[in-house]
Amino acid sequence: xxxxxxxxxxxxxxxxxxxxxxxxxxxxxxxxxxxxxxxxxxxxxxxxxxxxxxxxxxxxxxxxxxxxxxxxxxxxxxxxxxxxxxxxxxxxxxxxxxxxxxxxxxxxxxxxxxxxxxxxxxxxxxxxxxxxxxxxxxxxxxxxxxxxxxxxxxxxxxxxxxxxxxxxxxxxxxxxxxxxxxxxxxxxxxxxxxxxxxxxxxxxxxxxxxxxxxxxxxxxxxxxxxxxxxxxxxxxxxxxxxxxxxxxxxxxxxxxxxxxxxxxxxxxxxxxxxxxxxxxxxxxxxxxxxxxxxxxxxxxxxxxxxxxxxxxxxx
Amino acid sequence: xxxxxxxxxxxxxxxxxxxxxxxxxxxxxxxxxxxxxxxxxxxxxxxxxxxxxxxxxxxxxxxxxxxxxxxxxxxxxxxxxxxxxxxxxxxxxxxxxxxxxxxxxxxxxxxxxxxxxxxxxxxxxxxxxxxxxxxxxxxxxxxxxxxxxxxxxxxxxxxxxxxxxxxxxxxxxxxxxxxxxxxxxxxxxxxxxxxxxxxxxxxxxxxxxxxxxxxxxxxxxxxxxxxxxxxxxxxxxxxxxxxxxxxxxxxxxxxxxxxxxxxxxxxxxxxxxxxxxxxxxxxxxxxxxxxxxxxxxxxxxxxxxxxxxxxxxxx
Numbered sequence: 001x002x003x004x005x006x007x008x009x010x011x012x013x014x015x016x017x018x019x020x021x022x023x024x025x026x027x028x029x030x031x032x033x034x035x036x037x038x039x040x041x042x043x044x045x046x047x048x049x050x051x052x053x054x055x056x057x058x059x060x061x062x063x064x065x066x067x068x069x070x071x072x073x074x075x076x077x078x079x080x081x082x083x084x085x086x087x088x089x090x091x092x093x094x095x096x097x098x099x100x101x102x103x104x105x106x107x108x109x110x111x112x113x114x115x116x117x118x119x120x121x122x123x124x125x126x127x128x129x130x131x132x133x134x135x136x137x138x139x140x141x142x143x144x145x146x147x148x149x150x151x152x153x154x155x156x157x158x159x160x161x162x163x164x165x166x167x168x169x170x171x172x173x174x175x176x177x178x179x180x181x182x183x184x185x186x187x188x189x190x191x192x193x194x195x196x197x198x199x200x201x202x203x204x205x206x207x208x209x210x211x212x213x214x215x216x217x218x219x220x221x222x223x224x225x226x227x228x229x230x231x232x233x234x235x236x237x238x239x240x241x242x243x244x245x246x247x248x249x250x251x252x253x254x255x256x257x258x259x260x261x262x263x264x265x266x267x268x269x270x271x272x273x274x275x276x277x278x279x280x281x282x283x284x285x286x287x288x289x290x291x292x293x294x295x296x297x298x299x300x301x302x303x304x305x306x307x308x309x310x311x312x313x314x315x
Numbered sequence: 316x317x318x319x320x321x322x323x324x325x326x327x328x329x330x331x332x333x334x335x336x337x338x339x340x341x342x343x344x345x346x347x348x349x350x351x352x353x354x355x356x357x358x359x360x361x362x363x364x365x366x367x368x369x370x371x372x373x374x375x376x377x378x379x380x381x382x383x384x385x386x387x388x389x390x391x392x393x394x395x396x397x398x399x400x401x402x403x404x405x406x407x408x409x410x411x412x413x414x415x416x417x418x419x420x421x422x423x424x425x426x427x428x429x430x431x432x433x434x435x436x437x438x439x440x441x442x443x444x445x446x447x448x449x450x451x452x453x454x455x456x457x458x459x460x461x462x463x464x465x466x467x468x469x470x471x472x473x474x475x476x477x478x479x480x481x482x483x484x485x486x487x488x489x490x491x492x493x494x495x496x497x498x499x500x501x502x503x504x505x506x507x508x509x510x511x512x513x514x515x516x517x518x519x520x521x522x523x524x525x526x527x528x529x530x531x532x533x534x535x536x537x538x539x540x541x542x543x544x545x546x547x548x549x550x551x552x553x554x555x556x557x558x559x560x561x562x563x564x565x566x567x568x569x570x571x572x573x574x575x576x577x578x579x580x581x582x583x584x585x586x587x588x589x590x591x592x593x594x595x596x597x598x599x600x601x602x603x604x605x606x607x608x609x610x611x612x613x614x615x616x617x618x619x620x621x622x623x624x625x626x627x628x629x630x
Contacts, residue, residue, distance in 0.1 A: 131470055147462040154571025155446055164601040165568045253480045254569050256469025286479040287494055
């Protein structure tokens, strides 16, 4: 009887896997390293072998498993075709078909940011909500959108690419985005973006800051400095929070979600970040929507495997 | 046997009704005037009586009808509660329950702009698409969003309120929006908005234009003047097209729809408008999405009844 499903989250460093009941209980969680050799062509077979091994340990057979859900860092079309996943070396790769051929398990693939939103909706900060958006602030800025209880993938697999909404003020534009344009949200409001903003202040403009002496610093160190009262760091954190709040206000006007979740590495800044975003959102949002809750993600780096499992469970 | 459904589109002037087969064929279309007296409290009973009369003519009984779908100009929660519909005099009105109590037909209510998108997806310019957005440029700017084949209502019934995305350049902000803020899209990129832009040029700034002598002019006359080569009108039309293109680029980053449809009264400007929006969209959109088709709506003022019928058909 199909009582279990598998959630997989493939990243550039490791592959996270989870064995779930169809009710959402995570029974076992394990990781394996991502083998990037040969254009990432061993990734799916490594994952498949690891899953089969795990199932053997649980005395589960094919008939017990509803299927495998896989999250990947790139746009996915038709729950199978990975258009491109630069960090894995994949390009136009039918990852679901590959997994199905090896394991015999019915498989579905989707973008990792979208799956994280679905995971938070299943068992995390948006539990019970049928409409939610989750903004992931990491190296860049991504977003997953759930509408009527289902993930939005987008026609080209690009739903939630809010990091490329162009809304930076001219004075905050530093260089060109990876997409070839200027002014994209993630150029200032991401982990990389805020480092660029601070470097401009302390290196190019030689402003005094607790970060001035350092060889390099991370977004985490910037937020810590801001919390400790460093005015340059605080100013740049405020810019990040203002831009994320603006993105939230845009998402609210388009989708009116029940809740907006903030996740990703930068969300480790906690209440300082969330309170700042919420305050600015209330000031700038369309008035009927200004009380839309903005919450920190609950599942951390497990959101992806939860979402991948949920996707399979619902199909 | 349930083989038919009813679509209703309630406006401030008239109520449009349609009798459909479940396959999407419009068998009969009729209208009745909107009675705005007594805070619009006769609207549903008038509509119900008109439907029953029509069904009698077709020799149809309750068992032949799957249900009634109703579109209203305002936010709707839970397919029943109309939060507010200023033009009808309604406030916190359970319109679906009222219709059900009178007719015995299962009834569902939604926002009219959202239903127009669903209608275009069923039998119009987005036919066959599971993911589409339809921007309605009329007095204001609205938008309906369809994700995975289902309409997005939003938690407060405000999905698609893109007219209140704040993206106007400071020089194009004239006065305060109805929502109490400044810089909202619809303050420049709507029928009312473009009239304000042109009036500022020809009246306040006394610029020479073919529209200068007129007591009043409509968005239609502005587009006609632009097509005839009037530089002031053309400049303001370009602003409108640029802002709508920007809204399209935002929607593309959030939802990546298969197609974006442009409807509403201002869309009567035809290819001049659509070509202008498309050209600007291609310049400013996230590169993987810049070929997203932008098309003019096909169903005209029938989109609402098609969408209302489709909503009931799918439930």
